[in-house]
Amino acid sequence: MIAWLLLVSLFCSSAQDGYLKDPGVFPCGPQNITVSTSDQVILLTWEDDPSCMSLRDALTYELEALIADEPTHYEEVAVRSDEMGSRHSWSWSPHLALECAPITLKLRSRSQGRTSPWQLERIVPGNDHSFLPEVYPRDKVFQVGSKATFCCVLPTGQVWKTLNVSGDSSTNWVIRKIGNHTYSLTVDLIKGSVESGANVICETDQEHNGACAYIGYPPADHDLTCETRDFQSVECLWTVGRNTHLALKSPTTYQLLGSTCAEESDGRCSHKVRVDIGERNWTLTARNQLGTVNLTDRADLMRRVHMFAPQEVKVSSVNASSVRLDWNWAIQMYDDLSIRCQLKISDSQTSAVRDCVGVALRFTVLDNLIPNWRYNVTMRCGTAQHFWKWSEWSSSVEFLTMGDVPDALDVWMQGNDSQTIIAWKVPLANQSHGDIIDYEVTWKPTSERRKKSRVLHPKRSLALSLDATREHVVSVTARNKYGNSSPSTITIPVLNTGSGRVKSSKTQGSNGGFNLSWSASPIASCGYIVDWCPSRGLCTIDWLRVPPSETNVGIFSENFREGVRYLLSIYGCTPGAPVLLERREGYVKEKIIQDGLFRTLNWKQRDMDVEVSWDPVALQEQSAFIQGYILYYWENNSSVMNISTDNPRDTSLTARNLQINSYTFTVKANTTVGQCGATSITVTLNSLTDNLIKAVGITIATIFVLLCLIVILCYRNWECIKLKVYPPIPMPVLKDKWMTSLAKQSCRPVFVEMSHHTEAELMAIPELHCKSEAPPGLDCAEQGNGCFNEPVENLTTRRAAAPCQLPLLPPPPPPLSSSLPKDGRLNPAYNLTSTDSLVEGSNGYQPQKQKGQLEEAPDTPLPCVLTYILLPQLPSE
Template sequence: MFTWLLFATLFCTGTQLGNGPDNGVPQCGVRDMMGTHDSSKQKILVTWEDDSSCSTGHDLLIYELQVLRGNEPLHHDEVFVTADQIGSTHSWSWSPPWALECASHSVRVRSRNKNHTSPWSSVQAVPETSPQQRPKLYPMDRIFEVGSRFTFCCILEPGGQFHKMYARGNSTAVNTTKISNQTYALTVDLHGPSDRCRTNVRCNSDDHGTCVYVGYRPDVGDLKCESRDLMSVECQWSVKRDTHLSRKNRTEYELLGRPCSACDKKSNKCRCKQSVEVNVGERNWTLTAQNVLGKMELTDQADLTKRVHMFAPENVAALTVNARNVTLEWSWGIQKYHELDLLCQIQLNYYGQTHTRNYSGVGLNFAVLSGLIPNQAYTAKVRCGTKQHFWKWSENSASTFHTKGDIPDALDVWMQTGSNQTIIVWKTLLANQSHGEIITYEVTWAKASEKKPQHKREIPPHERSVALSLDADEEHLVAVTAQNMHGMSSPSAITVPRHHPGRVMNVSLITGANGGFHVSWPANPAASCGYVVDWCPSLGSCSVEWVKVPLGVTTATVLSENFTDGVRYSLSIYACTPGAPELLERREGYVRETEIQPGQFELTWKQLGSDVEVSWPAISLRSQSAFIQGYVMYYTTNSEHHQGHGRMSSVSTDNPEATSLTARNLPVSSYTFKVMSLTSIGECGDTSLSVTMSSATDNLIMVIIISLVSVFVLLSLITILCYRHWACVKQKVYPPIPKPILTGNWLTSLDKPAQYRLQYDSRDSETDIVEVPELCSKLTPVDGDISQEEEGPCVVTQTQSPNAYCNQPLRNSSPAALPLISKNLLPPFRGMLENPSYNVALHIDEQYIQQPGVGSVSPSSRELQDVTCAEKNCAGYQPQSLKETSSPI
């Protein structure tokens, strides 16, 4: 009990000593306290001084500050004062998260040292705003940081009614509160930057409001400091983010406490230069960036003697210019550069090419450029830097010069051989190879067995080839040189091989890629100086192109500005040997395959029973814009009543040499066939054909009809021809028979045989007379009639030569010797007279039998006794063996 009473007494005594004025330690208070505010920056500023009792006995003082809005505490803060700061004026500022004009604000301050606290000292910082004639929003035109939250207030006019507060733009209203009868507050979150009045707060209506500007505090980086002349420092940095503040609120920069600013808005790069004494050793170079929203500091630690960024060389010029070397000189505007060990880089640009060369030396101010191209325009760019502690290259200084001319470089020569002639071709020399304008080309050639060139020809400068007629059985050595005003180039020689007409080289296919061909081949031991790859379109005449590959390389990428998609090219690979080039391989391919154009097939068809075969001639290489890998034929019926109408079928082949496809087992109908070629890029070159199939009966009927029509046409033609040439046919088949005329005494005494002749009418034949040796023998006239003394046939015989068939008149006959002939004797003479030699029949008409001394005898004027010859075999007249038989009366 006594212990608890003693503890309570000591605790109370200690408390009184700590808080009361009589603890033996002087109280430290506040004096001369002042409070102000800045409405534009919405800040409260309070200043005060230490009481005289604070001057001794205190190592550290703590001042507590409290902000009150009316009588309501809103904010608490502390300020620490060290022993060396005691006795000076202290200040404190604060930006509240609401408008200062919304209510009166006061600040009170007290000191605290260990366990001793002084009483509060207060000051009025912001007086209360009196009501206006109309609603007023606070703060006006304030700048805020992106992402902040702020409370705006609206003070109504006396007796005014509050309706609403709202925010527009890139912001969000949080809540609305009532501060007093005439004052209302709206808390707003500000999301994005706005350097114009795009975000605003309104009270009651759009007529009463305030603009809000939202931005960022400074954000910079990459501070680097260097020296360019060893008498000043130059720092540069980058702006990482735009503040989005207006020009009057832009960011201010200070280097080493001195203001400077030179920024490029496009590149967001800033630079600042100040004169300083550059000494060996590192030091801090501090940059400060500040705007209304905040402040930022950057520091770079560097020894500027190791960070020398030189200025560009001055007065760069080429003093001595030759065909293949030039002396380039320049000067320095900074005297201290002559003491530095420099590294200079010279960049030569010519004919679209760039080469870089490095030179070094103390105070370097010249360089000799060798290995240049004659008659070539150059641009030389020079830049330098320190060699020992290289920091940066200087800017470039440029100069141009033109080297003197020289003889041309050797030509790149190749050949294009044929059966009748060889074409020697060479590439055009570029400007950096010709070293002047080419005047002429000279071509010399001779057989490989001959020691000196035997033939020479000059070629105009605009031509790049020459055609030579060489002996195909001999190798020839051809040399080509180019000449300009400075002289003639070294000869470029090539050996033309013998022609081997029977040699066949297999051709393999190649596929192009990336606008050209990538070719590879196995190494060949015969290649002593490399390889040559040449190419040309496979069809038509062309100018060959080529590329030479060094020894040891067996791949080449073939590129040409003359390559065309869809054109087939032939590539040949040669081994370069001491003699003639040796052909190793041939390839064919397309740089890029394209679709074969439609309508390339000339389709024909024929029906084979229930099959239809569609054929086409082989597609020419000129029409092939891709490799054909086969063919496909689609077909569908056109008949709506057919069961498979609209359904497409196909048949295909992977033989690129095929020229026909057959659709089998087709029902009789109308079909459409479409033939397409198969390529690596798809099916193309489609051509369609419509056909109508016929049945087997239709085919038979058609064959019969065709046969009948053919026979009818043939007979018609024969009839027409016979009708139009009847006279000729009659002459050949049934020639006219000459009409015989009997003259002379053919009836004589029975004892004396007589010879008679048949007289033909000269109007019917050119042959006039046929001699008849003996018509009839032993005929004796009796009483005016003709009788026969002795029995026997009446024979008329004649021996006639085949070469002398003609009727000769009987010159010794007289008209008296012609007896009267009975009509019964006429039939034998009316019979057929066959001439075996000529196979003709002669008809004897009775009107040509004449009486002696009388003209034609009519049957009524003479009496003829009947003589029956039928029994005596006297039935006709036969020139070769003519017999007549008469019966006795």
């Protein structure tokens, strides 16, 4: 026994001596080391040496990785005392693919400064003897913001040229040679690649090849919300985060309450579960190769009921202004809920939403609808108590309401010369409530019997000739097959009342219309009416009604045209006739007036001045406001001069102090959009002498033409002129009494021989010279038959004292030739040389010479002359 103890002590002492002799050797080290690789991950496992069981201090394993014999990674693994004797493991993902270069793993233990010897494990890439350059890693997923290293392994005999990454997802490229046939590329990944990945291309002097890299993000889903629709399942919704760019390589997968959701979940997942009253957690997990996200929502789903849309929506009854709407529910438990529904009622023009609430709600009535109008209705519902959200919209239902009488018309008036035009707006489809047949217009002066007229649709106006001095009341109604509308009444004021005192002011359009504002008027108790119409040409008036509280309005019409002047009138609406308040004139948009605006340019030379004139420009030819005119003039190849006027009413301009030469004159209108409407003429100025000669020649020619006209007129109307100036003398008719009185006088007719004269010359009537037997001193005017009965010797004195006036002659006799014999003598028994007394004969009378009568010489003036008296033959009894 003692000997055995001695042997043991000697063994221990020898062991201690050996340990002290080699203090760096630590017997407790790794054993049974194994190395495996999977998906670019190295897994190293080992066991503790049995000697490690006696250690009371902590044990640490040191691990070092070398790539291509260059230290790359160092890590330590601590083993607690209770883990002694178990198998240990370590995993590592090198930044370089395992196929790129050999990797050496070194493992040893350490405790209290003592270390075991390094144990080496080597991983050598295989050689596939490819004839193409190979790029590694292939189809690997990288996270944006990390570094990535790629390598290119060249075939034997090929020379490397380039190694790069396509696209713009990487930056900071660093290329290294890590072996005789291997090159590496390290880059910073700053952006996600396309879904198909980024290409890493390696090119040699002979071939090129590459691999695909997927660059993206881990899941970033958030805002999980859970609800129920049928009380038998839970449905969760969440917001899908940013695009991971890994839909092809590593799509995100979801699990709700541990159950996998459908692959194309798109932010929605449901799970069968019984829904009870009370709160609980609802958990969703989102995962891809780069990371995992857990989302949780805590809720009582009985307060989160998302209803299904109503089904089988239909119209059960239709009236002119109301309908009944019925529907059903897909879930029977909805009958126990208090439900609130929204109905969207739309037509071709508008859309409106109405609400209805009720328990087990299955129908509703829609009222205040437009007659004869087509509607489209759809609806959605939700819980009235603990409202969560609306259901989807139901399928739509369409219906047409019954027809009715038209709405009242919008009526207005327009004064047009001697007529008043009554106009109304044609009812829209939602106002006519059926096809309009015609319109009835009635009018009457105040307190008189009315008159009426019918106007067929679609005419929208009627011209009336009304008494301008009286007010009239006009009513218009529309008729369809359902009846007549309510009458629309307007009072027509006394013609032009107030219009003469309202002046027009200019206004400028904007944005295709007019923005008008005016001062409020106390008389406008029912608002304002603004009407507009082109200032010239055919006018189809249009108007707009404005409430009393507003004094500005924007007027827009599809009939507005640029370059047309419009007249806008603002009326105050009163209980009686409307009152004109203001008038404006303006353009929606002014346009440049085309050249040739002045159709006729006239010019007149005064001395060395030239006046150029034109006709006033018609309004329909003014596409902009004319602010004045400019006259440009110049000689041939000389500088241009101009004069202007700022008065748009002027129709002439004068260029002064010109030279005798040819000038070109151009007139332009000055407008707010520039000078436009240019019209030109060319004139040649004459000298003052030429003008004088020309004036004299024109005067002489004018006088000659006038004289010729006078001669021609006198020649053509000579007979009429002769009758007016030199009328024929009528032949006196002698009666017995006249002859008796004549016989008492000593008369001596003087005849001229007519035998040798023509019939026309016989018109020279002989004069009858006679002496009166009246007492001396009797005035000539007191003697009968118009003869002077005074002595011859007193004739000269009497003539000097008072001329003798002959009495009026009787009407002219028939032509003398009718009473003369064929031989041309007045009377064959009448002898000019006879001195016998006047005796009666069958053919007339003969003169008788009185005793004591002096013979008068032919040149002696006769005391009394009766001119143009021819004594006709007395008819035989």
